[in-house]
Amino acid sequence: MIRTNITIGLFGFGVVGQGLHAVLERTPGLRARIGRIAVKDRNKARSLPAELFTFDKQDLLDDPSLDVIVELIDNADEAYIIVKQALLNGKAVVTANKKMLAEHLPELIELQRSTGTPLLYEAAACASLPVIRNLEEYYDTDLLDSVEGIINGSTNYILTAMNRDGQPYADALAKAQRLGFAESNPALDVEGLDARNKLVLLLAHAFGLVTGPEELLAVGIDCLSPLATAYAREQGLAIKLVAEARRLPNGIIAAAVLPTLVAPSHELANVHDEFNGLVTQSGFADRQFFLGRGAGAFPTASAVLSDLSALTYGYRYEYKKIQQNAHLSLAPDAAEVDVLVTFEDEANVPDESDFTVVHEQLRSAQRGNYLIGTIGLGQLARATWLRLPGVCVVRLACPLRAASQAVGARPAIETELVNEISR
Amino acid sequence: MIRTNITIGLFGFGVVGQGLHAVLERTPGLRARIGRIAVKDRNKARSLPAELFTFDKQDLLDDPSLDVIVELIDNADEAYIIVKQALLNGKAVVTANKKMLAEHLPELIELQRSTGTPLLYEAAACASLPVIRNLEEYYDTDLLDSVEGIINGSTNYILTAMNRDGQPYADALAKAQRLGFAESNPALDVEGLDARNKLVLLLAHAFGLVTGPEELLAVGIDCLSPLATAYAREQGLAIKLVAEARRLPNGIIAAAVLPTLVAPSHELANVHDEFNGLVTQSGFADRQFFLGRGAGAFPTASAVLSDLSALTYGYRYEYKKIQQNAHLSLAPDAAEVDVLVTFEDEANVPDESDFTVVHEQLRSAQRGNYLIGTIGLGQLARATWLRLPGVCVVRLACPLRAASQAVGARPAIETELVNEISR
Ligand SMILES: NC(=O)c1ccc[n+]([C@@H]2O[C@H](COP(=O)([O-])OP(=O)(O)OC[C@H]3O[C@@H](n4cnc5c(N)ncnc54)[C@H](OP(=O)(O)O)[C@@H]3O)[C@@H](O)[C@H]2O)c1
Numbered sequence A, B: 001m002i003r004t005n006i007t008i009g010l011f012g013f014g015v016v017g018q019g020l021h022a023v024l025e026r027t028p029g030l031r032a033r034i035g036r037i038a039v040k041d042r043n044k045a046r047s048l049p050a051e052l053f054t055f056d057k058q059d060l061l062d063d064p065s066l067d068v069i070v071e072l073i074d075n076a077d078e079a080y081i082i083v084k085q086a087l088l089n090g091k092a093v094v095t096a097n098k099k100m101l102a103e104h105l106p107e108l109i110e111l112q113r114s115t116g117t118p119l120l121y122e123a124a125a126c127a128s129l130p131v132i133r134n135l136e137e138y139y140d141t142d143l144l145d146s147v148e149g150i151i152n153g154s155t156n157y158i159l160t161a162m163n164r165d166g167q168p169y170a171d172a173l174a175k176a177q178r179l180g181f182a183e184s185n186p187a188l189d190v191e192g193l194d195a196r197n198k199l200v201l202l203l204a205h206a207f208g209l210v211t212g213p214e215e216l217l218a219v220g221i222d223c224l225s226p227l228a229t230a231y232a233r234e235q236g237l238a239i240k241l242v243a244e245a246r247r248l249p250n251g252i253i254a255a256a257v258l259p260t261l262v263a264p265s266h267e268l269a270n271v272h273d274e275f276n277g278l279v280t281q282s283g284f285a286d287r288q289f290f291l292g293r294g295a296g297a298f299p300t301a302s303a304v305l306s307d308l309s310a311l312t313y314g315y316r317y318e319y320k321k322i323q324q325n326a327h328l329s330l331a332p333d334a335a336e337v338d339v340l341v342t343f344e345d346e347a348n349v350p351d352e353s354d355f356t357v358v359h360e361q362l363r364s365a366q367r368g369n370y371l372i373g374t375i376g377l378g379q380l381a382r383a384t385w386l387r388l389p390g391v392c393v394v395r396l397a398c399p400l401r402a403a404s405q406a407v408g409a410r411p412a413i414e415t416e417l418v419n420e421i422s423r
């Protein structure tokens, strides 16, 4: 393979854009340089010569000397326009914009096909961790059962600061923003929407399932209650914001983002601060775990760099599993989950009839109100009480499962693959 | 990219060979089938029709209908002859034979270049974990500082059985053999030689450093003493067999396989049973950790499968770093390490003058004899007392470091990359 030199048209010079510039400076081995940078604010001081900057996107998109567009802005709608036009102009694109990707994935896949131009986005899921590349390449022929992970760095940073260091929620959030981990709009992080956008990407590369973010249930950490936190502590469990996608019998995929109780023996219990972690379970390789920084200037830029490097030798996503796994579909009503629901107010209570089984409940002026039960994933997503003030939902420490298994004994949390062959 | 169908000539039908057959049966998506199998023992019963088998290697190597040779035998010398001839015959090769690879790597890299035929070996390091592929592809342009890992499944299985489950060494080893984790010759595992062979592969793909196994110090777990085990327990540390390669200042690479004390907060402390784990530390991505099964029929076969899949779309190792990092060299005399040495016999004692600093020592008929000190890595490798009966060497819980840092304060165990850029 012949490596090519590349000249980059860079959109955005914020946390990640500046990180990429710094990283490229120290990576002479990759023959890539930034030719021009488009930014928005005419009044901001810049650390690089003014002639490198422009405020007109066409200066980059129409410049034939720029081979690759790297899109690192914090506006998903504008990013979509930029990326689409770049692909149509035959310019390869690298982006970290999970919101834009999740909202337009089917069209962006089709655009890659029709234009023959690659779009890479390793930095958009788990920053430094090569999860897209691994799901795309490595499990190609393996029978993947599940992907579960902590895939939003800011919320994990906040949860760690609250639980390990005893910081109040607001302080922890402010610090995550100061350190450059949080999205410009922190609601994306704390409401679980950023994790949901990434889950859309994982679903496409893990299972070949292309779905819109709005089809996935996401509950964030913004309304975690003191009662839920106390329950977790009492049980010796950690609350983590976990995104999970799991293949259930009959070609059903269940997927959701939920605050989840995690046992100390679970790999995700060891994911601290802004780190991300992903556990994959597959038929032959069995259980694997990847841990690395999920946010920040350099870790995110390093993934952009790795995509740039991959472009220099012709790498592109093939989305093989979209064909391979055409028999799979998202069916929240065929899946169920065990949850703890806490609620403050007698007016805002969960509707018991939504639950398949209610295992335990308490209403106490002194100790608080809660309900532990099994509920269909679709039912939970539709529940109006889910978004009422003072209502907090936390998944118990067990995986999403098929609804038929509902009543009766709880399934074992982990199934271990036993080698059938021994010497 | 156009995927091709492949017909496999398979050498070996033991643990991994049978695993591969089973895995291929259940992976119709990969258009690969086994055309012929070469084995050794004419009297062994086989689970497949007799006409599939042959005892003559030329039946596979000279058969033009076989595109890919998969080499899964337990004899490194014969494997070398097979792999070499296959490449010369223009047949792509997938192998899991780390011993063969480590002993012939320079020639095998040159053969790939001169014949233009690929040789892939993901299964040879950390079985199911895609470490070679990630080191080769992902860190291409990143500044890798270190790779440290538990890369031998059998010894980790044995250490786990001994320490967590209180099993005696011999029982634990026998069980690892029964489960198919151990090499046919268990000395390769317990003497640290298998890990050393894998370290040769990691060095090539992480740092572009191609070296022979005999140039690397390897100490195994076969002579761990009760005193060392007690010391570890007292300090709340686990003894793990750790392979480490680290870039020190001035282009020096230090690398060794040593039983090592691991703190509970270290990622490798959570690697149990036959799992393998690898921690990489790099300039921008910072710290990453990969965990997965390091041995066994299916996990190993899954890595072979992933290589087969990669072959169908033209993947090959490029060994880019061999050019990029020509300025790096292995220099054990420029590195040093802190060790605990225990010894049983007054005749077999470590030579104090070999140590840069002796921090502590005890000779007690009742409590036993030990010495804790700092020693040059080259000096330790040359020490005649290292291999004397009753002598046990365990590395303390700190990384390999440059010899100049020797005297004085111990360096901090972890250096954290601090983001220089914030919003
Ligand atoms: N920060 C992280 O840790 C992280 C991790 C993974 C992925 N990401 C993703 O990376 C992207 C960038 O994040 P960030 O943290 O670097 O954001 P940021 O620090 O807020 O920077 C945003 C940059 O985009 C520029 N910009 C906004 N609208 C623009 C437009 N229409 N045209 C040109 N430039 C425009 C801004 O210009 P001005 O400089 O003129 O204001 C600014 O330079 C986002 O998609 C984010 O989701 C971030």
Ligand SMILES: NC(=O)c1ccc[n+]([C@@H]2O[C@H](COP(=O)([O-])OP(=O)(O)OC[C@H]3O[C@@H](n4cnc5c(N)ncnc54)[C@H](OP(=O)(O)O)[C@@H]3O)[C@@H](O)[C@H]2O)c1
Binding pocket: A423, B011, B012, B013, B014, B015, B016, B017, B038, B039, B040, B041, B042, B044, B071, B072, B073, B074, B075, B078, B096, B097, B098, B099, B123, B124, B127, B180, B181, B182, B183, B184, B294, B295, B296, B297, B300
């Ligand atoms: N087991 C693991 O977990 C694991 C993990 C990673 C890598 N590996 C590597 O994978 C390879 C195979 O290991 P294994 O555990 O499968 O070994 P195994 O169970 O001992 O099987 C060895 C196979 O090789 C065959 N064989 C030996 N010499 C031969 C020759 N000259 N020509 C043709 N066939 C020959 C044997 O034939 P017969 O059947 O006739 O005896 C047997 O089928 C080794 O390189 C090992 O290091 C193993």
